[in-house]
Amino acid sequence: MANATTGTTTMRALLLDRPGAPSTLRVGEAPIPQPGPGELRIRVRACGLNPVDVGTASAGNSAWRWPHIPGLDAAGEVDVVGAGVRGFSPGQRVVFHGDLRREGGFAEYVVTAADVVATIPDGVDAATAAALPCAGMTAYQAIHRRLRLGAGQTVFITAGSGGVGGFAVQLAHRIGARVLTSTSAGNRGAVRNLGADEVIDYRAEDVPARIRELTGGRGVDAIVDTLGSDSATAGLLLLVHGGGLAAIAGRPDWNAVPEFTTAPSVHEIALGAAHSHGDAVARSHLAGDLAVLLSLVAEGSLDPMLSERVPLAGVPAALARLATRHGRGKTVYAEDAASGR
Structure with a gap:
């Protein structure tokens, strides 16, 4: 035709x-x-x-x-x-x-x-x-539908200058969460403009150590991980008891957390699989x-x-x-x- x-x-x-x-x-x-x-x-x-x-x-x-x-x-x-x-x-x-x-x-x-x-x-x-669609909706589902992040909570978002990370920073900021993110030094200003409260230079700083420092050793309520399985696995150790992790690019290894300890929840985001x-x-x-x-x-x-x-x-x-x-x-x-x- x-x-x-x-x-x-x-x-x-x-x-x-x-x-x-x-x-x-x-x-x-x-x-x-x-x-x-x-x-x-x-x-x-x-x-x-x-x-x-x-x-x-x-x-x-x-x-x-x-x-x-x-x-x-x-x-x-x-x-x-x-x-x-x-x-x-x-x-x-x-x-x-x-x-x-x-x-x-x-x-x-x-x-x-x-x-x-x-x-x-x-x-x-x-x-x-x-x-907007792929990156924006992935971030939206992570922040709103799966983690259900709320005002006053602290979230760590990897790669805040990227597509998913940048949208997640903005959405978390809009609901009143404290936003921690990682990026390179050259993107620090841009990510702050999106709404990040604390920006960690992953090339120059120990990211887990810096997160513990910024939270007084408490850890974070939620994580949006856009990097992969290794990063998501490391993220499990930064969550408070009952915290949640949204895995965008790969599942974490559950064995990193002993059973019945911090009791994290993991949410795999697979937008297109709908x-x-x-x-x-x-x-x-x-x-x-x-x-x-x-x-x-x-x-x-x-x-x-x-x-x-x-x-x-x-x-x-x-x-x-x-x-x-x-x-x-x-x-x-x-x-x-x-x-x-």
């Missing part, structure tokens, strides 16, 4: 021919996808870049057909409304966090289930909206939580941390930089990026 507006059957897209590094991605042509019942086709204007894009490209997925189009966080306008979909119409500005088993948003068009889509409010452009392992309620959180973040951005109380817009051809190099985990804020593919298409 051709596109009703242009009459064409193919679109420009970023293609992965086989599992590989970001450098193996190429710009090419792909068939324009068609929405089925319960789905929307979206004309993509922007798509966020995330570390998961690098990991899944390298590993591949048994559900993919080749070549595959990556990109989980797409924003644009509704182009076609599938059968049975209510509440959406062509031209409506929307954004969503996609199902990694499906074709993604580094393309001119993408198809998604309608029940995970949020409407972009006035005053928020597509690139800003695309900066598509593959969640029910209708879990998928509704993808739309609802994103709507909350969009409203906060629209009212000026949440910084989307959009640091770079790149054209489609610039995505592979930007993903390679992202893989080093030393960047700040969010990078987004934007159709109107100044450096060209």
Whole structure:
């Protein structure tokens, strides 16, 4: 079926021919996808870049057909409304966090289930909206749905200058928690501006020792760990009795804590798994939580941390930089990026 507006059957897209590094991605042509019942086709204007894009490209997925189009966080306008979909119409500005088993948003068009889509409010452009889903909702679920952090509690957030870390710092600060975070010295000011109360230079300081010093030896009520299993395991030893840890990038080793001592709780955050392992309620959180973040951005109380817009051809190099985990804020593919298409 051709596109009703242009009459064409193919679109420009970023293609992965086989599992590989970001450098193996190429710009090419792909068939324009068609929405089925319960789905929307979206004309993509922007798509966020995330570390998961690098990991899944390298590993591949048994559900993919080749070549595959990556990109989980797409924003644009509704182009076609599938059968049975209510509440959406062509031209409506929307954004969503996609199902990694499906074709993604580094393309001119993408198809998604309608029940995970949020409407972009006035005053928020597509690139800003695309900066939010994966990192923003991961932080939101960690802070609000899983840890249920409250005012007056102390939280330690690793990598406060990164995507998830930066959103978590802001969300924790908004509810009145005391926010401790780690980053490099060059990012100290930026992280303080996001709402961090104490910033630890992980390159120059002993992070656990500094946390104990800052808390008078008590430890922290909660931890958002974005680094991996080793970091999360070390974090368990910094929690007060009954404290909680949200693991973003790997589970901790429970054996680090003797049974029936500090009794920590561990919450694994697997945002995208709502598509593959969640029910209708879990998928509704993808739309609802994103709507909350969009409203906060629209009212000026949440910084989307959009640091770079790149054209489609610039995505592979930007993903390679992202893989080093030393960047700040969010990078987004934007159709109107100044450096060209």
